[in-house]
Amino acid sequence: MSLPAASMLSYAEYLESKHWKARRWAMLWLTGNRCQVCKAEKDLEVHHASGYTSLIAERPEDLVVLCRRCHGILEDSLIIPAPPAQVEVRP
Numbered sequence: 666m667s668l669p670a671a672s673m674l675s676y677a678e679y680l681e682s683k684h685w686k687a688r689r690w691a692m693l694w695l696t697g698n699r700c701q702v703c704k705a706e707k708d709l710e711v712h713h714a715s716g717y718t719s720l721i722a723e724r725p726e727d728l729v730v731l732c733r734r735c736h737g738i739l740e741d742s743l744i745i746p747a748p749p750a751q752v753e754v755r756p
Contacts, residue, residue, distance in 0.1 A: 692728050700732035708733040 679685055689711045699706055714729045
């Protein structure tokens, strides 16, 4: 699924988009497929470090690669806002 110009996607749809999958793959590659905290190589997730405010315009510095364990610890220690119901997609 590519991102349609000037439309809205649900957060779940965004996570299934080619756009997000390419960003996620790039982050995994940039970090050597390792958690940026503990260096684990399994169960990796890409976290939106700056929240969900600018998903389409996210930059590498807005994202962090974490293993599931470190991601859980981070989210348990912070107040993480829920993802938006829809994501605005701009050309």
